[in-house]
Amino acid sequence: MADTIGHTPVLLGETLRWLDPQPGQTIIDATAGRGGHSVAIAERVGPAGLVIGFDLDAGNLEYAGARVREAGGRFEGVHASFAQLASSMVARGWRADGLLADLGISSSQLDDPARGFSFMSDGPLDMRLDTSKGRTAAELLAVLSERELADLIFEYGEDPFARKIARKLTHARAVRPIGTTALLAQLVKDAYGSRARASRLHPATRTFMALRIAVNDELAALDALLDMIRRQAASDEAGWLSPSARIVMISFHSLEDRRVKQTFAELHRAERVRRLTTKPVTASESEVRHNPRARSAKLRAIEMRASRMDPE
Numbered sequence: 001m002a003d004t005i006g007h008t009p010v011l012l013g014e015t016l017r018w019l020d021p022q023p024g025q026t027i028i029d030a031t032a033g034r035g036g037h038s039v040a041i042a043e044r045v046g047p048a049g050l051v052i053g054f055d056l057d058a059g060n061l062e063y064a065g066a067r068v069r070e071a072g073g074r075f076e077g078v079h080a081s082f083a084q085l086a087s088s089m090v091a092r093g094w095r096a097d098g099l100l101a102d103l104g105i106s107s108s109q110l111d112d113p114a115r116g117f118s119f120m121s122d123g124p125l126d127m128r129l130d131t132s133k134g135r136t137a138a139e140l141l142a143v144l145s146e147r148e149l150a151d152l153i154f155e156y157g158e159d160p161f162a163r164k165i166a167r168k169l170t171h172a173r174a175v176r177p178i179g180t181t182a183l184l185a186q187l188v189k190d191a192y193g194s195r196a197r198a199s200r201l202h203p204a205t206r207t208f209m210a211l212r213i214a215v216n217d218e219l220a221a222l223d224a225l226l227d228m229i230r231r232q233a234a235s236d237e238a239g240w241l242s243p244s245a246r247i248v249m250i251s252f253h254s255l256e257d258r259r260v261k262q263t264f265a266e267l268h269r270a271e272r273v274r275r276l277t278t279k280p281v282t283a284s285e286s287e288v289r290h291n292p293r294a295r296s297a298k299l300r301a302i303e304m305r306a307s308r309m310d311p312e
């Protein structure tokens, strides 16, 4: 079922505006997903250009590649984390003129009960973006101490009831493993107790997000990507990014956006990049109406300085 599900790309017009892909260019889509952004980029770079797509999810990557090729574009897929982006590019002798990272998960992943990302439908508690390796959320829940669980839910989910939830989960798992999304959602709701009614979000929202971030080591991957960008910007030699490459990043929660914002500000202060957006670009009311996922999206963009000494 999941292979027919699409994904509405967020901030598509704004992404094209700031990435500004030109005919013949090579652009990296670090999170190819269902190919929404990739197809639009491929149309801009044309048949002489190339989209290099990365994704941890082999199904998504294949789907994105097929869509780009169907639209007449050229696509090279790399089934790897964007944490390995620079080494993968260098190993293949590739250089890009732009980079997009649209962080998080796609609707196809969220809506497929078998992937275990959603508390809206029951399924195995998996949550791995790359289903070929790594620990599932159920395995993680089984091995972390109560303290570690509480810290994880507090830090990554920013849930004020993290300690209560962790206590509930550790008591419950002593009786039977927490192996399904429905059971986890119910346990978190129970931990909230009467406060669940007052909560605007489903009480399990933050716990699910925290587990997903932990299972996929999402913040470490983002830090690795930002570090590669930092090193490339600091170098006077063109490496995997061409000298005036543009970089667009879209994040969906404050833990991600803070990292992107700080890195871009630091590079701007060091006069290594030109900041294209000083404030984050957000979705219009009409986009949010059509695609509620766009509500929390924040886009930031920079351009590498061709000559690092250029005045702005």
Ligand SMILES: C[S@@+](CC[C@H](N)C(=O)[O-])C[C@H]1O[C@@H](n2cnc3c(N)ncnc32)[C@H](O)[C@@H]1O
Binding pocket: 007, 008, 009, 010, 030, 031, 032, 033, 034, 035, 036, 037, 038, 054, 055, 056, 057, 060, 080, 081, 082, 083, 102, 103, 104, 105, 106, 129, 221, 222
């Ligand atoms: C929000 S979706 C991208 C949607 C895409 N822009 C589109 O329009 O269809 C994010 C994608 O990034 C992938 N992803 C998340 N973390 C990743 C990582 N560290 N490395 C590579 N891909 C990752 C997910 O598997 C998912 O397919």
